[in-house]
Amino acid sequence: MKKFGILSKISISFLLIMGALAILAPQVTRYTYDEQNIMERLETSSAKHFMGTDVLGRDLYSRIIYGARLSLTVGVLTALVSLIIGLTLGAISGYIGGWVDGVIMRVTDIFQIFPMVLIAILLLMLLGKGVTGIITAIALTSWATPARLVRGLVMQAKELPYVESARAIGTSHFIILFRHIIPNLWGPIIVALSFQIPNNIMAESFLSFLGLGLQPPYASWGTLASDGFRAIQTYPHLIVFPGAALFITLLAFNFLGDGLRDWLDPKQSRVDIG
Amino acid sequence: MLSLVIRRLIEMVVTLWIVATCIFFLLRLVPGGPFDSEKSWHPEIQAAIEEKYGLHLPLKDQYLNWIGGVAHGDLKESFQYQGQDVTELILVSLPYSLIVGFGALILSIVMGVILGVLSAWKKDTWIDFTSSFIAISGVSLPPYLIATVLILFFSVKWQLLPVALVEGPSSYVLPIITLGIRPAATIARLVRAGLLEILSRDFIRTARSMGVSPFKILYKHALKNALIPVLTILGPLTAAILTGSFVIEYVFQIPGVGKHFVTSIINRDYPVTMGITLLYGVFLLVANFITDIAYTWADPRIKLT
Numbered sequence: 001m002k003k004f005g006i007l008s009k010i011s012i013s014f015l016l017i018m019g020a021l022a023i024l025a026p027q028v029t030r031y032t033y034d035e036q037n038i039m040e041r042l043e044t045s046s047a048k049h050f051m052g053t054d055v056l057g058r059d060l061y062s063r064i065i066y067g068a069r070l071s072l073t074v075g076v077l078t079a080l081v082s083l084i085i086g087l088t089l090g091a092i093s094g095y096i097g098g099w100v101d102g103v104i105m106r107v108t109d110i111f112q113i114f115p116m117v118l119i120a121i122l123l124l125m126l127l128g129k130g131v132t133g134i135i136t137a138i139a140l141t142s143w144a145t146p147a148r149l150v151r152g153l154v155m156q157a158k159e160l161p162y163v164e165s166a167r168a169i170g171t172s173h174f175i176i177l178f179r180h181i182i183p184n185l186w187g188p189i190i191v192a193l194s195f196q197i198p199n200n201i202m203a204e205s206f207l208s209f210l211g212l213g214l215q216p217p218y219a220s221w222g223t224l225a226s227d228g229f230r231a232i233q234t235y236p237h238l239i240v241f242p243g244a245a246l247f248i249t250l251l252a253f254n255f256l257g258d259g260l261r262d263w264l265d266p267k268q269s270r271v272d273i274g
Numbered sequence: 275m276l277s278l279v280i281r282r283l284i285e286m287v288v289t290l291w292i293v294a295t296c297i298f299f300l301l302r303l304v305p306g307g308p309f310d311s312e313k314s315w316h317p318e319i320q321a322a323i324e325e326k327y328g329l330h331l332p333l334k335d336q337y338l339n340w341i342g343g344v345a346h347g348d349l350k351e352s353f354q355y356q357g358q359d360v361t362e363l364i365l366v367s368l369p370y371s372l373i374v375g376f377g378a379l380i381l382s383i384v385m386g387v388i389l390g391v392l393s394a395w396k397k398d399t400w401i402d403f404t405s406s407f408i409a410i411s412g413v414s415l416p417p418y419l420i421a422t423v424l425i426l427f428f429s430v431k432w433q434l435l436p437v438a439l440v441e442g443p444s445s446y447v448l449p450i451i452t453l454g455i456r457p458a459a460t461i462a463r464l465v466r467a468g469l470l471e472i473l474s475r476d477f478i479r480t481a482r483s484m485g486v487s488p489f490k491i492l493y494k495h496a497l498k499n500a501l502i503p504v505l506t507i508l509g510p511l512t513a514a515i516l517t518g519s520f521v522i523e524y525v526f527q528i529p530g531v532g533k534h535f536v537t538s539i540i541n542r543d544y545p546v547t548m549g550i551t552l553l554y555g556v557f558l559l560v561a562n563f564i565t566d567i568a569y570t571w572a573d574p575r576i577k578l579t
Binding site for chain 2: 106109110112121122125126198202205206209210212225226228229232233236239243246247250251253254255258
């Protein structure tokens with residue numbers, strides 16, 4: 001077994017710190033995310049405002065920390081929900097096979113080949129642009145890849161001798177699938193989760209950037225980057241700081257995912273794209 | 275083979291029909307209509323407009339009307355741009371999107387393969403670490419941040435390339451790079467993994483022991499096999515490039531299909547949204563079909579059913 005690399009350790013430490021900052025946001029920031037101070041607008045870094053202020057004089061550092069709350073919550077929660085959906089559908093599909101597999105896989109096809117943003121945008125219009133809306137939209141559009149992964153794994157696993165033994169002593173299919181097969185797949189599932197989280201964080205920031213996600217005064221990394229982008233020529237600090245927070249966090253998740261994959265699941269190679 | 279193509283074509287048509295139906299009713303569920311505005315119109319005017327676009331009919335008839343039109347290749351008229359057919363709108367804006375899309379596709383394949391080969395060939399050297407780092411950064415960068423960085427340097431700081439809008443060929447450079455980096459990173463990682471796997475096989479060791487030069491082994495024996503995974507992601511790759519095009523066209527103000535798509539959703543311009551969704555559907559289904567064919571061509575052990 002390969003060792004858990006140094007990059008993965010740095011990544012996991014960074015993510016834990018980021019998570020702690022997000023949870024303790026009121027304690028580690030001097031201002032709230034929507035506290036305006038019109039006298040101090042568009043300042044660059046200073047002792048008072050470590051990352052400067054935005055167009056309404058809101059402290060950028062505080063907004064980024066509060067933004068981490070939203071972005072990380074959305075990323076983790078949607079990844080968990082989509083993984084649960086994908087796991088259930090994929091496991092049923094792979095275990096039962098036949099026409100059930102056929103139907104589930106055609107639906108998965110549609111969700112996988114269609115740009116998720118397209119479906120997410122439509123769902124957002126339906127559900128409203130709040131936090132609930134965005135979590136539902138992203139969760140409902142990102143389960144296809146894990147479903148396919150789990151289906152393949154279950155199809156392999158059900159041919160293994162331990163499943164046959166379990167059948168031979170009269171264990172029910174339900175118990176075999178959920179008590180024996182799925183718990184054996186935790187390695188690849190953890191790896192899938194570690195790639196799903198950054199993808200979903202990116203999806204949120206993407207939708208928010210297009211103005212279809214979270215609305216002001218909410219601060220997520222996507223909305224911050226979107227605000228910053230409009231002032232790119234004049235006040236680059238407004239996009240540099242939130243952009244860096246987003247980039248480093250996603251980088252850490254991807255390094256962690258790579259590390260976990262090498263560590264837990266050396267044979268698996270996965271396509272993670274858009 | 276012919277029967278397979280025919281069956282897949284029928285499947286595609288059915289999938290498109292399902293997608294078309296879903297999108298039609300999904301759009302109607304969305305609150306807000308195409309002609310709702312801040313100031314309330316005179317009811318008669320409102321009624322006249324709705325009649326012009328057939329919005330006064332029961333939903334069932336509207337659906338049959340539209341799907342019948344689609345079957346005859348008529349995507350109906352846009353609500354937003356008066357008197358302009360959706361087909362026309364797509365034909366005008368598609369070239370912009372195609373240039374950016376194909377440019378990005380070619381860039382990503384060329385860059386991805388070069389980076390992937392370099393890092394597999396010089397495994398565990400600084401070349402490998404650098405290109406792996408570039409690849410993993412590319413996967414971690416949302417497209418609009420790539421755009422930001424590029425604009426900051428090339429347009430604002432050095433003033434080499436235009437910030438936005440299409441004003442000649444140089445306007446396509448930044449959008450193509452922005453759209454191509456992410457898929458390039460994915461391809462680089464795939465090529466690296468594939469090549470490392472192939473290079474550890476017995477037939478490579480045999481070739482090496484027979485004195486074949488390292489470059490020839492790489493070029494003649496390993497690369498073809500390592501490129502199979504790249505072929506197989508052609509479908510997801512197309513999807514990724516389409517998705518990316520929404521943001522890229524929005525950021526760089528390119529009047530392409532993706533920009534119209536986003537605007538049409540915001541304006542409740544149903545015919546445009548539905549027409550472009552179908553266009554994307556066709557693109558994706560065809561790309562997936564080509565991918566499947568490419569599979570069997572590259573690896574004859576795989577049989578399509």
